[in-house]
Amino acid sequence: MKYNTSKPKKKGNSFISKIPNSVWLLISFAAAMIVWWLLSINPQTSRSFPNVLVVAGSIRTMVDRGVFFKDMGSSLISVTAGFALGFVIALPVAILMAWYRPVRNIIEPWIQFVRNIPPLAYVPLVVISAGVGRKPQIIVITIATFLTMAITIFQGVINIDETLIKAARVLGAKDKDIFLKVIAPATLPFIITAVRLGASVALTTLIAAESTGATAGLGMRIRALNNTFESGPMLLYIIVIGVIGITIEKLIKMLERRLTGWQEKREI
Incomplete structure (x- = not known):
């Protein structure tokens, strides 16, 4: 049978x-x-x-006012600088938190505490300390991206199979070798995820960051257009932020495919 x-x-x-x-x-x-x-x-x-034609015509309006490209450039500088600083700080802090328990016990509770506070809440304190302009924008974006990326990378490091680390130690590997040959490759997918989340947070924090007396920027212009009830240009700027976000997401996915091509993923 x-x-x-x-x-x-x-x-x-x-x-x-x-x-x-x-x-x-x-x-x-x-x-x-x-x-x-x-x-x-x-x-x-x-x-x-408003309809698509009105929003599309708003591009010409904002270009004629001489602010469209100025706003885009200003926001991209703030977002890029804040994101880069956040990542540079988050990477070593996350590794130290995962590697050394005393560091984790001291830092992690405060990261979890501040992470739940909306950026708009501490923007006035940043302005009082750093003044107005680009500096407080970068600080606010740095804080927001650091909190998100630090937690994500920390979870990646702490979830590494302990057997791999013990095996490396048995074979005589030092902390530096364990980090470079075991932890770094195993944590790379989490670092890429942290970069993706950090970039998203940097853009979503833009409105709060540019409420610090900015003279240009996508977030600042949205608030200014809201005061004059110009919904067409305002919707245009919102769409521009979304397009920038999608572009960054695509670039990160390209980077992920190059760096983590060995990782098996579930096909849907």
Whole structure:
């Protein structure tokens, strides 16, 4: 008697699985445009969500005012500097927390405490200490990104299989060798995840960071446009922040594929 040992085919998934990702992207974009159009014709939401043509025309308006590229450049400088500083501080702090219990017991409770405080709450204190301008913007973004990345990297280091570290010690490896040849490769996926989360936090903190008396910037301009009820340019700037975020996400994914190609991932 023969038995059929082959796995049963999933019904209904064969057609969907054949649809390319580019087609799904077009479907998603079309759905978003339909929702946008419905919001633009609804009397209750039309003032907040003007149609696509109005928002697209706002690019020319802001360029003619001489602020569009200035705002983008200012925000990118603040976000990049704050993110870079946050990462440079978070990496060694997270490793020390995971490696040395006394350091963890002293630092981790305060990281968890400050992490739950919205950046808008401590922006006035930063302004009092650092003044107005770009400096407090960078400080606020640095604090926000550091808190997120430190916790993520810490979890990656502390979850490394203890057997690997013990085996390295048995073979005579010193702390430096264990870090470079065991911890660093095993933690790399968590570091990439921390970079992704940190970049997202840097952008979401932008509005709070640029409430420090900034004279230019995407977040600062959104607040200024809100005061004059210019919903078209305001929505344009919100979309620009989203586009920057997606671009950064794509770049990080490219970096992840290059650095962690050995890592097995579940296919959906």
